Amino acid sequence: MAEERRAGPARMEVRLTGEIDHHRAGELMRELEDRLDLEAPREVELDLSGVGFMDSSGIALLIRVYRALALTGGTMLVTRVPKQPGKVLRAAGLSRLFPISYQ
Amino acid sequence: MKIINEARLIFPSLSANESFARSAASCFAAQLDPTLEELGDIRTAVSEAVTNAIVHGYPDTLGDIVLRLRLLEGRVLEIQVKDKGVGIPDVEKARKPLFTTGGEERSGMGFTIMESFMDGIRVRSAPGKGTSVTLRKQVSPRMRG
Numbered sequence: 001m002a003e004e005r006r007a008g009p010a011r012m013e014v015r016l017t018g019e020i021d022h023h024r025a026g027e028l029m030r031e032l033e034d035r036l037d038l039e040a041p042r043e044v045e046l047d048l049s050g051v052g053f054m055d056s057s058g059i060a061l062l063i064r065v066y067r068a069l070a071l072t073g074g075t076m077l078v079t080r081v082p083k084q085p086g087k088v089l090r091a092a093g094l095s096r097l098f099p100i101s102y103q
Numbered sequence: 104m105k106i107i108n109e110a111r112l113i114f115p116s117l118s119a120n121e122s123f124a125r126s127a128a129s130c131f132a133a134q135l136d137p138t139l140e141e142l143g144d145i146r147t148a149v150s151e152a153v154t155n156a157i158v159h160g161y162p163d164t165l166g167d168i169v170l171r172l173r174l175l176e177g178r179v180l181e182i183q184v185k186d187k188g189v190g191i192p193d194v195e196k197a198r199k200p201l202f203t204t205g206g207e208e209r210s211g212m213g214f215t216i217m218e219s220f221m222d223g224i225r226v227r228s229a230p231g232k233g234t235s236v237t238l239r240k241q242v243s244p245r246m247r248g
Contacts, residue, residue: 019122021118022208023118053125055147055154056216057154057208057209057210060208060209063210083143084143087143092210
């Protein structure tokens with residue numbers, strides 16, 4: 001599940017865990033959207049260090065968060081990405097949209 | 104190519120079976136002693152193919168998905184994901200990066216990932232009859248101490 005760590009009024013850190021596939025992505029997106037609505041952060045850090053598996057459903061999820069933030073001028077970064085999710089993010093060329101740092 | 108081992112699994116197009124399918128493929132592949140990266144590639148490709156069958160093959164109904172796992176000579180793993188769903192009207196178009204009919208929940212990157220993570224992919228589809236996606240990957244030999 002996604003657990004949230006408050007890191008100041010304008011910044012939100014979320015640590016994603018588990019496996020991100022199509023089965024799970026819908027629920028995760030609703031959870032993230034609720035938090036974005038509630039906090040309206042200027043910057044979001046998504047820490048992927050606890051993600052054991054991710055497929056292209058995760059790409060769609062990250063792009064949706066990026067777009068939701070862009071609407072209000074917010075930015076995001078993706079950090080501590082493990083190997084398998086990292087390969088998926090690289091294949092999609094997502095670093096053109098937001099900064100990504102790998103484990 | 105000669106078939107050395109084979110397993111077939113049939114399951115309904117429930118999204119809970121996405122993780123089941125990639126775990127099953129991963130267990131079957133274990134007999135080749137793949138690296139963690141190769142195993143990750145296989146799990147990812149299977150997840151994409153099975154998700155396509157669930158989301159696009161059977162958009163409004165539940166139907167059967169057949170996962171056929173084969174070990175071929177020369178350390179080649181062959182994975183086939185087959186559905187009897189609605190089919191793909193234009194396979195070439197469906198395989199293009201970022202093309203999707205799945206709305207914003209889908210990225211349109213499934214085929215691109217299958218292509219880049221596996222050595223070969225063959226897609227056969229007929230509208231109204233179904234789709235089969237066959238993936239192949241040669242698993243590298245490991246040095247033994």
